[in-house]
Amino acid sequence: xxxxxxxxxxxxxxxxxxxxxxxxxxxxxxxxxxxxxxxxxxxxxxxxxxxxxxxxxxxxxxxxxxxxxxxxxxxxxxxxxxxxxxxxxxxxxxxxxxxxxxxxxxxxxxxxxxxxxxxxxxxxxxxxxxxxxxxxxxxxxxxxxxxxxxxxxx
Numbered sequence: 001x002x003x004x005x006x007x008x009x010x011x012x013x014x015x016x017x018x019x020x021x022x023x024x025x026x027x028x029x030x031x032x033x034x035x036x037x038x039x040x041x042x043x044x045x046x047x048x049x050x051x052x053x054x055x056x057x058x059x060x061x062x063x064x065x066x067x068x069x070x071x072x073x074x075x076x077x078x079x080x081x082x083x084x085x086x087x088x089x090x091x092x093x094x095x096x097x098x099x100x101x102x103x104x105x106x107x108x109x110x111x112x113x114x115x116x117x118x119x120x121x122x123x124x125x126x127x128x129x130x131x132x133x134x135x136x137x138x139x140x141x142x143x144x145x146x147x148x149x150x151x152x153x154x
Contacts, residue, residue, distance in 0.1 A: 013052045016041070027058040034064035042082050043073035050082055060091040067097040075103045075115050083118055093124045100130035108149060109139035116145050120152050 009017070009024055017024045022037040030036060038058045041049040050070075054060060063069050071091045074082040087093060096102055104124045107115040126149065129135055137153070140146035 008056055010048075010052060013049050016046065016049050027053055027056060028062055030064075033066070036062045036064070036070070038062065039064060039068075039070045039073055042070040042079065042086070043077060045077055045079045045082065047079075047081060047085075050085060054085065054089045060086060060089045061095070063095065063097075067095070069095045071095065071103050072097070072106065075107050075112065075119070078112065078115060080114070080118060083115070087122045093119065093122050094128060096128060096130070100128075100132075102128055102130075102136065104136040105130060105134070105139050108136045108145050109141055111141040111145060113142065113144045113148070116148050120148060126153055 014024045017037055020037065020040055021031060022040075023029050027038075028036055031040060035043075036058065038050060038053045038060065039062070041053060061069055069091055071083065071086050071093065072095075073079075074086055093104075094102055102124065104116065104119050104126070105128075106112075107119060124136075126136055137146070137149040140149055
């Protein structure tokens, strides 16, 4: 892991980190619920901060207290650019949280058709099961998501 210092950060990102209670010298510091600055910036849709944190070596696969990674927050917030950015940075698309849920399961259950379409472009494991033995297709909450997931398993 690359060591970073305040001087590597832009003024904007440094100020954002300080405002949110993060130490600019520790890009992987855990905050509330174990969220890293990358997770918080992703949740808030602050694209420039997310890009800079990734470029400076923040751990994209860090997981919070619920075992969610930053991709969960990008999907939750429909931050399509950040979903692409995180996946390009090799975030684990198949990360399973404390309930065994993946972002694909979440997006299917929430009826987030566009997020499901986007995730499928990156070839997630469609056969992972959560703790209740359900796969993403079992969570399809609308016909469009069901069709997308059925077609992806062919």
